[in-house]
Amino acid sequence: MSAWRDRSGLADGAREKLAELAELMIPAASGMPSAGEVGVAGAQLDRVLGVRPDLREPVLRALSNTEPTGQLLANVEATDPEAYVALCLVIAGGYYMHPEVRRRLGYDGQEPDEVRAEIIPGYIEKGLLEPVLAQGPRFRAAPDETDRSRKADG
Amino acid sequence: MSAKEAAGDGEIPRVDALVVGAGCAGGVATLRLAKAGCSVVCLEQGDWSELAEFPAPRPEYELLIGREWANRPSLRGRAADYPIEESDSDIEALMWCGVGGSLIMYAGDWCRLRPSDFRVRTLDGVADDWPFTYGDLAPHYEKVDIEFGASGLGGDPSLPPGADPPHPPLPIGPAATRVARAHAQLGWHWWPGTNSVLSVPAGGRRVCAQWSTCQHGCPEGAKASTDRTHFPEAVEHGAKLVTGARAHRVVLDGRGRATGVEYLLPDGSEHRQRADVILLAASAIGTPRLLLLSATPGSPDGLANGSGLVGRRLMMHPFANVCGYFDEDLRGWNGHWGAKIVSYEFYETDASRGFVRGAKWSLYPTGGPLSAAVPTNPQVAPVWGSGHHRFVRERLGRGVNWGIFGEDLPDPDNRVTLADGLTDSSGLPAPKLTYRLSEEARRLLEFNVERAEESFLAAGARHVERQSLVRDAGWHPLGTARAGKDPSSSVVDGWGRSHDVPNLFVVDGSVFPTSGAANPASTIAAFASRAVDHLIAERTNQKVPV
Numbered sequence: 001m002s003a004w005r006d007r008s009g010l011a012d013g014a015r016e017k018l019a020e021l022a023e024l025m026i027p028a029a030s031g032m033p034s035a036g037e038v039g040v041a042g043a044q045l046d047r048v049l050g051v052r053p054d055l056r057e058p059v060l061r062a063l064s065n066t067e068p069t070g071q072l073l074a075n076v077e078a079t080d081p082e083a084y085v086a087l088c089l090v091i092a093g094g095y096y097m098h099p100e101v102r103r104r105l106g107y108d109g110q111e112p113d114e115v116r117a118e119i120i121p122g123y124i125e126k127g128l129l130e131p132v133l134a135q136g137p138r139f140r141a142a143p144d145e146t147d148r149s150r151k152a153d154g
Numbered sequence: 155m156s157a158k159e160a161a162g163d164g165e166i167p168r169v170d171a172l173v174v175g176a177g178c179a180g181g182v183a184t185l186r187l188a189k190a191g192c193s194v195v196c197l198e199q200g201d202w203s204e205l206a207e208f209p210a211p212r213p214e215y216e217l218l219i220g221r222e223w224a225n226r227p228s229l230r231g232r233a234a235d236y237p238i239e240e241s242d243s244d245i246e247a248l249m250w251c252g253v254g255g256s257l258i259m260y261a262g263d264w265c266r267l268r269p270s271d272f273r274v275r276t277l278d279g280v281a282d283d284w285p286f287t288y289g290d291l292a293p294h295y296e297k298v299d300i301e302f303g304a305s306g307l308g309g310d311p312s313l314p315p316g317a318d319p320p321h322p323p324l325p326i327g328p329a330a331t332r333v334a335r336a337h338a339q340l341g342w343h344w345w346p347g348t349n350s351v352l353s354v355p356a357g358g359r360r361v362c363a364q365w366s367t368c369q370h371g372c373p374e375g376a377k378a379s380t381d382r383t384h385f386p387e388a389v390e391h392g393a394k395l396v397t398g399a400r401a402h403r404v405v406l407d408g409r410g411r412a413t414g415v416e417y418l419l420p421d422g423s424e425h426r427q428r429a430d431v432i433l434l435a436a437s438a439i440g441t442p443r444l445l446l447l448s449a450t451p452g453s454p455d456g457l458a459n460g461s462g463l464v465g466r467r468l469m470m471h472p473f474a475n476v477c478g479y480f481d482e483d484l485r486g487w488n489g490h491w492g493a494k495i496v497s498y499e500f501y502e503t504d505a506s507r508g509f510v511r512g513a514k515w516s517l518y519p520t521g522g523p524l525s526a527a528v529p530t531n532p533q534v535a536p537v538w539g540s541g542h543h544r545f546v547r548e549r550l551g552r553g554v555n556w557g558i559f560g561e562d563l564p565d566p567d568n569r570v571t572l573a574d575g576l577t578d579s580s581g582l583p584a585p586k587l588t589y590r591l592s593e594e595a596r597r598l599l600e601f602n603v604e605r606a607e608e609s610f611l612a613a614g615a616r617h618v619e620r621q622s623l624v625r626d627a628g629w630h631p632l633g634t635a636r637a638g639k640d641p642s643s644s645v646v647d648g649w650g651r652s653h654d655v656p657n658l659f660v661v662d663g664s665v666f667p668t669s670g671a672a673n674p675a676s677t678i679a680a681f682a683s684r685a686v687d688h689l690i691a692e693r694t695n696q697k698v699p700v
Contacts, residue, residue: 025538032543051214052221073538088528088536089217096523097213106483107523107550109213112363112374113488117305117322117353121346123334129345131338138312138343140502142273142287 014060015041020069022091032104035095044094052093058086169193169394172415172429174401174444176200177255178675179662179682180435181380181388182298186686188391195427196388197399197417200234200252202381208371215367216524223370225259226626227251233420234398236578238439239586245470247439247587247628253397254381256437260629261368262377263492263516263673264304264350266295266313266680270502271670274563278503278510281563282667285639285648286684292316294680294687302378302679303356306348312498321353324362329484329554330494330517336613337497347493347516350378350675357383366519368491399425400580404432404448404457404658412658418580431657431689433650435682438468438631438664442570443585445635458635458652463645465571465634467564469669472591473627474558474599475531477520478610479549479617486520486551493517494554497609500602501671509594511561513602514671518555526550531621548617556606559630561671562595570634591623599623630674635664650685661685 019041028034038044049056062083067075077084095101102108123129171187173180176198187194209218220229225248227235235251249256269288274281296317308318323346326334337344351362351372362376375382385395396417403416405426414428434441442465448457456464493516501512520526526549528536537545573586599622607618638644641653646665652658661682663674670677 026542027540029540030543030547047214048217052217054221085528089220089524092527092536093214093217093524096216096527099213102523105523105547105550107487109211109215109522111211112365115325115353115362115364117324117361119325121323121325123326123331123346126335128331128334128338131341132343132345133309133311135341135343136311137314138498138502139268139314140270140277142269143276 014063015045017063017069018045018059018091021072021087022095024069025073025091026095033100035091038095038098038101040091040094044098045090047097048090048093052089055086055090058083059090062087168428168430169195170429171195171431171433172197172427173433173435174415175255175434175436175440175662176253176380176385176395176397177435177437177662178257178380178678180255181384182301182679182682183433183435183661183686184393184395185384185388185391186683186690188388188393190690192690193392194388195394195396195429196385197401197415197427198251198253198395198397199236199400200250201397202253203258203371205371205373205375208367208373210365210367210371210373216522219370225369225629233579236582237576237584239573239576239584243587243589244591244623244625245472245589245628246626247470247631248626249437249439249631252381253385253395254379256629257379257675258371258381259369260675261492261516261518261673262349262351262490264299264302264306264348264676265493265496265514265672267670267672267677268312268498268501269314271668271672274511274668280510282636282638284667285637288314291677291680291684294683295676297683298676298679302350302383302676303352303359304348304350304676305353307346310345312343312345312501319348321356323347324349324351324353324490324494326494327484327489328482329480329486332480332484332613333478333517333554333609334495336609337499340609340612342497342609343499344495344497347496349490349492351490351492352376359383362490364489366487366489366491396427400578400582401436401444402447402580402582404444406450406457406655410655412655418582422580431659433659433661433686434664435662437662438634438666439570439585439587441660441662441664442634443572446570446572447582458645458654458658460654461642461645463566463636463643466566466569467633467636468568468570468587468589468631469562469564469633469666470589470628471630471632471669471671472560472562472595472599473624473629474560474603475621475624476556476558476603476606476610477531477553477619478556478613478615479553479619480614481552481616483551484554486553487522489519491518494519500605507601509598509601511563511598512671513558513560513598514673515602515606516557516559516673518557520549520553520555523550531619533621534619556609558599558602558606559671559673560595560598560602561669562591564633564636564668565590565592596623630663630669632663632666632669632674635660636667637665638667649688650681659685659689
């Protein structure tokens with residue numbers, strides 16, 4: 001039994017209820033796995049709550065909703081917006097952290113990318129700044145701006 | 155509890171200068187004073203940050219930035235931060251307490267105010283002129299460009315001529331190139347953004363690696379923040395930086411001059427640091443909070459508050475976001491965050507629009523898959539069920555944002571006060587924000603949102619999402635101890651010196667008489683540079699010399 005469920009104060013079955021709901025929210029389709037296939041209500045849930053313990057209480061509140069699973073999400077959205085957002089973050093957060101999901105999306109996470117400042121930018125070569133420069137100064141002159149001889153005011 | 159001296163028993167450790175706050179202005183001031191040979195202490199309620207702490211490389215990144223690494227101190231709940239009471243504010247403040255200050259979490263969008271920003275009363279008949287001009291500040295803009303390591307392209311016709319940024323511009327990427335091409339066709343201004351993010355190695359700092367996580371700590375140290383650009387050198391020159399030091403009172407002597415600052419350490423012990431000159435650099439929320447906390451029976455409305463304006467005229471740069479989605483994969487999660495390109499097309503006043511002043515636009519990336527699946531824009535509902543994967547694929551990597559910063563004119567009813575019943579981890583009253591956006595500012599935002607949509611459609615966007623007035627986007631609190639010539643209508647003079655307390659200075663964004671619409675970090679740094687250079691140059695002529 002997971003620590004999450006131990007501390008939840010809810011009857012057994014909360015995790016199973018979350019798994020059912022997650023499968024409806026993120027089914028297998030378009031070459032992507034379902035939420036259940038990547039363990040959104042299992043190990044991924046523990047990872048999410050490990051870094052976002054603040055989500056635990058509103059998610060448990062959402063799961064205490066007695067509507068059938070098919071209507072639960074809409075009911076929580078209408079009656080408890082905070083719990084709805086928490087539910088979305090827990091399910092989508094766990095799903096999109098999974099390496100297989102990221103691989104299929106072509107998203108490897110935030111990653112470093114080399115900057116090469118010596119390369120002449122394409123916008124220079126393509127002349128994209130020329131229309132801007134052709135218009136001349138674009139700032140609005142201030143009346144006393146050119147009087148540089150006056151003593152700067154304190 | 156009686157205050158103890160910072161150095162313990164014995165000789166009073168009076169220093170030439172005491173700086174409160176180790177952020178943008180505090181870093182500039184502390185280094186400049188230390189290099190001039192002054193003995194200087196800086197008090198900072200937070201601590202140093204390590205690059206390895208920042209969440210960028212972690213798979214949980216997108217979840218962490220919603221809480222532990224959120225920009226809102228009220229969400230983070232760290233002991234070093236102070237909570238902010240915001241129930242009467244249209245905008246929530248974003249900030250960070252620690253060495254480097256809110257630069258730890260800023261985007262690095264390093265732009266200047268324009269000449270007209272310093273003359274809004276003269277030009278537009280609203281608010282107030284600044285007590286100095288763009289030309290007075292220009293040499294200091296150039297100084298801080300070098301100190302912070304600005305990367306950009308010179309020659310922007312929306313600015314007066316001057317020195318180029320010291321480093322070449324960062325790459326703008328495919329999405330910004332699309333939008334730039336559209337602006338070239340529309341005849342609208344655009345320019346590669348100037349960012350305080352290194353495009354080449356400099357000052358012992360590494361080059362930007364395009365993590366796109368600038369607003370939650372730069373894991374390369376490529377983004378300038380004074381914990382990297384100023385404080386190490388200041389300490390080498392003898393400055394003493396006291397971290398974990400929560401300043402809560404500026405102390406006066408019987409002649410009305412400041413003698414020092416009392417502060418609390420995390421263990422609850424109370425201390426006092428004495429100094430000849432005190433410079434407040436604690437932000438436009440922290441500085442008025444400290445002045446209000448320093449009230450005495452003789453000054454029940456707070457210190458240096460003869461004008462009654464301490465805490466008033468709070469400006470926040472109302473922010474709108476417009477996101478364009480394209481058919482092609484633009485790797486929209488990648489790149490520096492600050493500004494890939496900027497537009498000042500609608501910055502200056504055009505009375506035919508129905509409002510005065512304007513807005514500055516910055517093009518910046520979108521996030522990763524979690525923000526694609528669960529949009530932060532409350533007007534865009536996530537899609538679940540059979541359409542979910544298509545919804546995410548059409549968004550992830552294919553979007554780019556115009557961030558629109560509008561000018562909000564000062565209103566004395568928009569203010570920082572002390573909260574009832576909300577305290578920080580030291581038990582001190584938290585600040586309370588009272589801020590209402592004017593109807594004119596709403597019109598200004600709406601006008602610019604419509605133009606930004608036109609920009610994206612001209613660039614070939616398939617779909618545009620708009621969010622006018624983003625509530626949790628108060629990056630730029632300004633104006634709560636305004637500078638001016640008249641002591642009855644300003645808190646400090648143009649050099650940051652209090653009209654009421656001759657050896658007390660304010661050198662942070664509190665001094666702004668008006669906000670302009672450009673990100674303020676470089677102007678805050680330039681103001682501190684100008685004020686402190688003047689303080690040092692004039693030290694032999696001062697009533698209380700440094």
